[in-house]
Amino acid sequence: MKINEFYKMIQQKPVILDGATGSNLQKAGMKPGVCPEEWILENEDKLIALQKAFVEAGTNILYAPTFSGNRIKLEEYGLSERAEEINKRLVALSKKAAGNKALVAGDMTMTGIALEPVGPMKLETLIDIYKEQARYLVEAGVDLFVVETMMSLAETRAAVIAIKEVCDLPVIASLTFQEDGRTLYGTDPVTAVVVLQSIGADVIGVNCSTGPKEMIPVIRKMKEYAEVPLLAKPNAGLPVLQDGVTVYPMLPEEFASWGPEFIEAGAGLIGGCCGTTPEHIRMLSQKVAGLTTKAPHNEHPVMLASERKSQEIALDGKFLVIGERINPTGKKKLQEELRAGKMNLVEEMAEQQEEMGAHILDINMGTNGIDEKEMMLKAISKVTMVSSLPLCIDTSYVEVMEAALRVYPGRALINSISLEKEKIEKLLPLAKKYGAMFILLPLSDKGLPKSLEEKKAIINEILKRAKALGISKNQIIVDGLVATVGANKNAAIETLETIRYCKEDLNLCTTMGLSNISFGLPERPYVNSAFAAMAIASGLTMAIANPSNQLLMGISFASDLLRNKEGSDIAYIEQIQRMAPLKEAAMAKAAQSAGNNGIKKTEQTDNKSTAKEADKKKNPV
Amino acid sequence: MKINEFYKMIQQKPVILDGATGSNLQKAGMKPGVCPEEWILENEDKLIALQKAFVEAGTNILYAPTFSGNRIKLEEYGLSERAEEINKRLVALSKKAAGNKALVAGDMTMTGIALEPVGPMKLETLIDIYKEQARYLVEAGVDLFVVETMMSLAETRAAVIAIKEVCDLPVIASLTFQEDGRTLYGTDPVTAVVVLQSIGADVIGVNCSTGPKEMIPVIRKMKEYAEVPLLAKPNAGLPVLQDGVTVYPMLPEEFASWGPEFIEAGAGLIGGCCGTTPEHIRMLSQKVAGLTTKAPHNEHPVMLASERKSQEIALDGKFLVIGERINPTGKKKLQEELRAGKMNLVEEMAEQQEEMGAHILDINMGTNGIDEKEMMLKAISKVTMVSSLPLCIDTSYVEVMEAALRVYPGRALINSISLEKEKIEKLLPLAKKYGAMFILLPLSDKGLPKSLEEKKAIINEILKRAKALGISKNQIIVDGLVATVGANKNAAIETLETIRYCKEDLNLCTTMGLSNISFGLPERPYVNSAFAAMAIASGLTMAIANPSNQLLMGISFASDLLRNKEGSDIAYIEQIQRMAPLKEAAMAKAAQSAGNNGIKKTEQTDNKSTAKEADKKKNPV
Numbered sequence A, B: 001m002k003i004n005e006f007y008k009m010i011q012q013k014p015v016i017l018d019g020a021t022g023s024n025l026q027k028a029g030m031k032p033g034v035c036p037e038e039w040i041l042e043n044e045d046k047l048i049a050l051q052k053a054f055v056e057a058g059t060n061i062l063y064a065p066t067f068s069g070n071r072i073k074l075e076e077y078g079l080s081e082r083a084e085e086i087n088k089r090l091v092a093l094s095k096k097a098a099g100n101k102a103l104v105a106g107d108m109t110m111t112g113i114a115l116e117p118v119g120p121m122k123l124e125t126l127i128d129i130y131k132e133q134a135r136y137l138v139e140a141g142v143d144l145f146v147v148e149t150m151m152s153l154a155e156t157r158a159a160v161i162a163i164k165e166v167c168d169l170p171v172i173a174s175l176t177f178q179e180d181g182r183t184l185y186g187t188d189p190v191t192a193v194v195v196l197q198s199i200g201a202d203v204i205g206v207n208c209s210t211g212p213k214e215m216i217p218v219i220r221k222m223k224e225y226a227e228v229p230l231l232a233k234p235n236a237g238l239p240v241l242q243d244g245v246t247v248y249p250m251l252p253e254e255f256a257s258w259g260p261e262f263i264e265a266g267a268g269l270i271g272g273c274c275g276t277t278p279e280h281i282r283m284l285s286q287k288v289a290g291l292t293t294k295a296p297h298n299e300h301p302v303m304l305a306s307e308r309k310s311q312e313i314a315l316d317g318k319f320l321v322i323g324e325r326i327n328p329t330g331k332k333k334l335q336e337e338l339r340a341g342k343m344n345l346v347e348e349m350a351e352q353q354e355e356m357g358a359h360i361l362d363i364n365m366g367t368n369g370i371d372e373k374e375m376m377l378k379a380i381s382k383v384t385m386v387s388s389l390p391l392c393i394d395t396s397y398v399e400v401m402e403a404a405l406r407v408y409p410g411r412a413l414i415n416s417i418s419l420e421k422e423k424i425e426k427l428l429p430l431a432k433k434y435g436a437m438f439i440l441l442p443l444s445d446k447g448l449p450k451s452l453e454e455k456k457a458i459i460n461e462i463l464k465r466a467k468a469l470g471i472s473k474n475q476i477i478v479d480g481l482v483a484t485v486g487a488n489k490n491a492a493i494e495t496l497e498t499i500r501y502c503k504e505d506l507n508l509c510t511t512m513g514l515s516n517i518s519f520g521l522p523e524r525p526y527v528n529s530a531f532a533a534m535a536i537a538s539g540l541t542m543a544i545a546n547p548s549n550q551l552l553m554g555i556s557f558a559s560d561l562l563r564n565k566e567g568s569d570i571a572y573i574e575q576i577q578r579m580a581p582l583k584e585a586a587m588a589k590a591a592q593s594a595g596n597n598g599i600k601k602t603e604q605t606d607n608k609s610t611a612k613e614a615d616k617k618k619n620p621v
């Protein structure tokens, strides 16, 4: 099935999915602990009867019972060598049950072995496992794919990448959220939507998780950010234990009564998960018949995301800081650590920058004597464990960028794409494939633009090329390209005009590296901070900076406050609180250097040396 | 003579003045040490012959020999009781010599007793003395006045005020500059022009001083700032001592050869001072015959001035700081000093603010328990002795403002004139009379404007009223009226728009008090500084602030640098150097408070208490 046909179908009216497979087959005699795929192949009529009942109840898309048909899961029963046969026969059963009354989706889920860095599974291994199953399912003739009951966003992403690399069938990605509104791995619904739609999922959904009531707010939240249709497949209520058996207690009528609210909340595809019978589906189908589904909004907030957190990037939003510190340029200690293969300092910098109020973390591993690709992947792995901020991947090498974008389980920011032939030709397609946002650097093979006009022309040329690849304008953040005011007296004025032009004339977000402006001047923080305030007044969206720079951060947050950006008053006060320990530390440091080796009130104070210092002071020179 | 007739006359072609009186009369027999006025009256024919010779040589304006005819000078010869008779008879002689071929100017000069605070003479006493002589001269029928050979700007100003309060004849104010380019009292030519034309002098000039060569650059400099015609009356060269007698050696031909250069430099009225004979004037007159004088420039730099220094106020000029500290509001120690009649703290604040880079000093004496007018005059007197910065007179009382403007020997800034009936009706005429610039405060009797539109309407209404009084737009600086962002979230945005509106739409300079914006917020300097940078980017001309606030000053000077204002790079570096001692002091203070009362490396360290502290530290709790 072509994706546009599929979209046409799901745009017209609510699409009805099927109900539970497992719980219904257990009622039909399947014992707990058996391999469901194997049992079905031994009891084909039971499956066909159940699925026919679903189709008769109104199901438009049947899920083929290939849920655990991946090599790892099958191997638990010693069946991995039969993977192809099993997947193909299972699809054939569903197709028989569907007749020409329903589509059949190839169903896939987690392998049970967690991805790195949580578990031992390597990303490329997992992609290969999913690719294998996907190929069997395509060959068996599924109309589309559903990756469901996913508890890990990273694994969902791997499955979507795998399927997209095997075929061009529509892919539904459906996650399971706990009662706290997050997946087991900590992903919230918005982050899931941001990451999955950026990687190309055609429908995003929620299944299993909870009963309908608890699932509605998840769908509602997702809808605000979704560019794609949404799917809801709740269980028949929250499970209760009856006589030692887990039971889903919600009866068909009550279950179906939630249908219209799901449509209102924004779901376009609805069905049931654990505990739902053909009767649940029949009543649900009747309840939503004639309702109109909601189209995606035209204007979605634009977001970056890590695996666990998303960050809005808005033209009129609060000023954002890309923490610049994870970059070995000019940092001897960090260079040494990286050459020794160590990541302690990188982790520390990530944590500190998040604490100090950074919104995004730049990762740059550009130094000699290391394998930059290997270290970039290692840094991403380590940083994502200690910080939930989205990453900005900063490298001069296309292959390092590609590896990083593929492995990063969020929506990354590419730093950067210029008009240089090598960059634009290779990086734009990567931005497209991985749905990453990117920093547009207005440079060309001729070097730095000689004038503001040339700079604007380069920006427009890159925009044109991006558009030709189907990259949305809102994926792009323009770098204002800051020169040094000591070398070009109009450096600040030209950058401010670039920012104004991008915001007002092109509606594009902007970023810049602040500190270049003041190169060679004394007391550079004054210049950098004044520049920040002016740039924010001109509409700057974000800057790459050191979030431990109190002056810069204080001025930046104050600038937002003065511009009356939403929530900026609270953000300012929070930032001041965040910086309080830094201020104290600076005072203590001043005490130590300005005073006569003045004694600090810190826990590190060594009583012995204190006493010695005190003795010395008795006889001041 | 009406001023417009006079202007018509001097616009058409160079106006020729006379030459020396004293040196020529000495040649005619007047002995050194005698009272010249008395000698002339005893030798009327000698004067008439000399002045007739001048008229025949081409003189258009004869100076009546009333130079020292003021009560103080005459009293040196016991002649003060004959002042009226002497002045009137002297004018009659000149009128006789002039026939109807030349105008006669009533000539006045210094009394020889210096004005307060340099000498014992009170301003109102001096004005009365000048008024008395001016009345006699008017009654004697002079066509205009010349106040000449003035070495004190303040006394010149007093004479101009006196004449203007007695009649509406044209007034020429002519100073004497030393070879270093300043008057004996330290006034430079630009400051002289700024102050004298603001107070209403109709022609400004230079006489005596030096020979022609040295006077040309003074005229040239004055011309850049002058809205009125300029006069040059040099000596016949620099004096030399011959046989114990002072001789002015320049011969008529050489003297006259400078004439065209004077016209080119911008002088419209030329003549000779010490040592110049009718022959000098005849040759000069011939030399410049047929030349065209230069009209005043259309666009003059707008300046504030103290008696010794002027400060340009330019729409695109460097950002200026009005030092706000001399204001007892919220300053207990200063209040106590003022109540005790002491000015030590005021003087200290003036010096410190100038050292820290303030461009203008605000003087506010508003506190209870003192005579505000008396203290304002005292403060002006003391501050002008220790600082050469121009003053901003800040008071709620019209009578305090009037007294201050009258006594201040520079061009002051009035802080402020609102649309409140009492303020606009009484203060606008004072701004006109004393030529002061003023801060337009967009308030009305209805209080603070409720909207940006109302604010703009108030600004335009005040502009209209000022124009009706003949006050030039460039005398006005608009206060952006800063509200508190905590109370009005759009406070900053509205002030920035007011600044933009004034600069771009009205071409008016702007000022504001920065700190109000951040009332109630933590770490207010961040907010104030960010606001300063944004306001400077929007075109703010100046702000009232504490120049010891390093952050604010650093950010403000950096903002100018970023805006690429002329000379702003050097100004930034100078400001950083100026602040270096403050930075060190802050470090030392931090050392003292952050460390465990850490011992400072300062001379104030008390060895005893240091030892005691050190003992305590031996046993840390």
Ligand SMILES: [Zn+2]
Pocket: A207, A208, A209, A235, A273, A274
């Ligand atoms: Zn379920």
Ligand SMILES: [Zn+2]
Pocket: A223, A224, A225, A226, A296, A297, A298, A299, A300, A301
């Ligand atoms: Zn939306």
Ligand SMILES: [Zn+2]
Pocket: B207, B208, B209, B235, B273, B274
């Ligand atoms: Zn002279």
